[in-house]
Amino acid sequence: MPKRMKLLGLSGSLRAGSHNTAVLRAMTSLVPQGTTLTIHDWRDVPMFDADQLTNEPAPVKALKDAIAEADGVVIVSPEYNYSIPGPLKNALDWASRPGYQSVFKHKPVAVLGASPGVIGTARGQQHLKVVLMAMLAEIYPQPEICIGSVASRFDAEGKLQEATAELLSQMLEGFVAWAAR
Numbered sequence: 001m002p003k004r005m006k007l008l009g010l011s012g013s014l015r016a017g018s019h020n021t022a023v024l025r026a027m028t029s030l031v032p033q034g035t036t037l038t039i040h041d042w043r044d045v046p047m048f049d050a051d052q053l054t055n056e057p058a059p060v061k062a063l064k065d066a067i068a069e070a071d072g073v074v075i076v077s078p079e080y081n082y083s084i085p086g087p088l089k090n091a092l093d094w095a096s097r098p099g100y101q102s103v104f105k106h107k108p109v110a111v112l113g114a115s116p117g118v119i120g121t122a123r124g125q126q127h128l129k130v131v132l133m134a135m136l137a138e139i140y141p142q143p144e145i146c147i148g149s150v151a152s153r154f155d156a157e158g159k160l161q162e163a164t165a166e167l168l169s170q171m172l173e174g175f176v177a178w179a180a181r
């Protein structure tokens, strides 16, 4: 196990008031001792263009470097139309190159998500996991965390409620132990 596990957090939503980013932010203080979770802002990643792969745009390089340097990646994303939000899929497509040799190869990845509805992104998570499989990422198998009715998970001050925080804290502990194998 590395002396200090470095996790990278990616939110699937670019919205300022994003519930998923709020969950990810809360998770930064729920990681086990000796672990850090740093959120990477990938909003400047441009539309994928294979012609630019030989001269990658700076935000793409920054995203790929951040993934490469992390011991594990935590993706917290909404589902859009039962699937992966387009901007996130676009960023992942950039990070997936070169095919089968990308920064995601053998990278431990935890996928979770939050939505106002009851299903809590279960469908989108399945699609996201298939995409990560194509990149040869190591996907944390369980527990699967689908946070439904997300608005009710935060109190009036915007603090994540205890039960959800406890669930996430246990999940992070499991993920860190699994990623360190």
Ligand SMILES: Cc1cc2nc3c(=O)[nH]c(=O)nc-3n(C[C@H](O)[C@H](O)[C@H](O)COP(=O)(O)O)c2cc1C
Pocket (backbone or CB within 6 Å): 013, 014, 015, 017, 018, 019, 020, 021, 078, 079, 080, 081, 082, 083, 114, 115, 116, 117, 119, 120, 121
């Ligand atoms: C284009 C679009 C498609 C959506 N499709 C779904 C969906 O399939 N399932 C779902 O539960 N919510 C869907 N929603 C609602 C999102 O879950 C909701 O807007 C959520 O708050 C987005 O996450 P965020 O708060 O992190 O930005 C969709 C929202 C948008 C903008």
